[in-house]
Amino acid sequence: MSVVPAQQSGGAGGTSGLYDVLELVLDRGLVIDAFVRVSLVGIEILKIDVRVVVASVDTYLRFAEACNRLDLEAGPHRSAGLPDLVGEVTESGARGKSKGALSGAAQSISDAFQQARGQGESSGTRRSSSRSKKEESE
Amino acid sequence: MSTYVYGITAGERAQLPEGLTGIGEPPRPVRLVTEAGLAAVVSDCPEELRPKRRDLLAHQQVLSEAGRKSSVLPMRFGSVCESDEDVSRVLTEHAEHYRSKLEQLSGRVEYNVKAVHHEDAVLHLVLAENAELRALAEANRKAGGGTYEERLRFGEQVAEAVRSREAWDADLVRDTLEPLAEGCRPGPESGGWFLNLSFLVAESASERLLTTADRLRRAHPQLDLRVNGPLPPYSFVDT
Numbered sequence: 001m002s003v004v005p006a007q008q009s010g011g012a013g014g015t016s017g018l019y020d021v022l023e024l025v026l027d028r029g030l031v032i033d034a035f036v037r038v039s040l041v042g043i044e045i046l047k048i049d050v051r052v053v054v055a056s057v058d059t060y061l062r063f064a065e066a067c068n069r070l071d072l073e074a075g076p077h078r079s080a081g082l083p084d085l086v087g088e089v090t091e092s093g094a095r096g097k098s099k100g101a102l103s104g105a106a107q108s109i110s111d112a113f114q115q116a117r118g119q120g121e122s123s124g125t126r127r128s129s130s131r132s133k134k135e136e137s138e
Numbered sequence: 139m140s141t142y143v144y145g146i147t148a149g150e151r152a153q154l155p156e157g158l159t160g161i162g163e164p165p166r167p168v169r170l171v172t173e174a175g176l177a178a179v180v181s182d183c184p185e186e187l188r189p190k191r192r193d194l195l196a197h198q199q200v201l202s203e204a205g206r207k208s209s210v211l212p213m214r215f216g217s218v219c220e221s222d223e224d225v226s227r228v229l230t231e232h233a234e235h236y237r238s239k240l241e242q243l244s245g246r247v248e249y250n251v252k253a254v255h256h257e258d259a260v261l262h263l264v265l266a267e268n269a270e271l272r273a274l275a276e277a278n279r280k281a282g283g284g285t286y287e288e289r290l291r292f293g294e295q296v297a298e299a300v301r302s303r304e305a306w307d308a309d310l311v312r313d314t315l316e317p318l319a320e321g322c323r324p325g326p327e328s329g330g331w332f333l334n335l336s337f338l339v340a341e342s343a344s345e346r347l348l349t350t351a352d353r354l355r356r357a358h359p360q361l362d363l364r365v366n367g368p369l370p371p372y373s374f375v376d377t
Contacts, residue, residue: 020252020366022194024336027326028372029214034228035143037216060293066261067275067296068283
């Protein structure tokens with residue numbers, strides 16, 4: 001999990017956090033009629049690592065694949081682990097153990113997702129082109 | 139030579155760090171145009187001004203420096219005037235308005251908060267919460283991943299669950315942070331975030347906002363919360 005620093009100074013240069021702020025510099029702030037504003041055609045900023053919008057066929061397939069891989073990897077653990085759980089351990093122990101299985105599943109899905117994401121990034125050209133189209137229309 | 143305006147601050151206490159430079163290549167020296175008890179933070183404007191990343195950062199950094207000691211009304215990027223005299227005239231004409239605005243925002247800063255989900259964590263969460271989805275996942279797995287249509291249908295349902303989680307978490311973040319702020323405005327519409335809000339907070343309340351955001355992160359590991367600030371009050375000057 002990536003940890004975002006709690007505080008990123010607006011004055012420090014070069015942090016990704018600062019790029020999160022650029023849209024405010026462009027879209028907010030005081031506008032005075034007597035002042036000309038430069039044309040904003042051709043904006044080339046905000047090449048932020050933008051998450052894929054959750055509404056496309058690509059995303060559906062990616063999610064499905066991630067979930068499918070989770071089951072494949074978690075499957076063996078489940079069939080082998082379950083009888084032990086029922087037979088040997090106390091209730092509190094079982095809770096501990098099932099929690100372990102759960103986080104194991106979380107790990108598997110995380111791995112699957114990293115892979116899926118890696119594949120997604122290799123097709124990043126398409127994503128950024130759709131993004132720049134959006135910027136032009138703004 | 140036209141004049142580029144970064145922001146407006148109270149004149150009597152206005153001070154700039156020695157050697158402060160702003161937009162342009164090479165960066166133009168930043169100076170003050172004082173008039174009517176106000177000071178505009180300005181520099182010469184380069185011949186060809188375009189919204190380049192470098193210049194946007196310079197704009198932000200000048201405001202950051204100028205606002206270190208007293209509050210400043212940040213201009214939107216790209217505000218240009220014919221001459222320093224024209225800047226003076228604008229300050230005089232609207233002095234009352236700018237002074238009251240500065241008074242109102244004194245001791246207050248903006249924090250911009252954006253949220254996305256850590257996708258691994260949120261997928262795990264929606265599967266854990268939804269037995270129907272788990273059953274579907276299992277059925278697809280048994281069918282060797284399922285047909286294209288089955289995978290598509292399943293993925294769509296997962297995406298639907300992720301979207302409701304986004305709405306739920308957006309409310310959670312807003313409802314948790316808003317009571318700590320004096321104002322709350324939506325950020326610019328930009329791709330990617332399920333939440334993009336700017337909060338106006340008293341400087342004395344900044345620490346509380348940051349620790350509360352930290353607490354949210356710890357309690358909800360699916361939340362990727364980005365907190366940026368303190369910033370000049372970009373989102374709170376245009377009212």
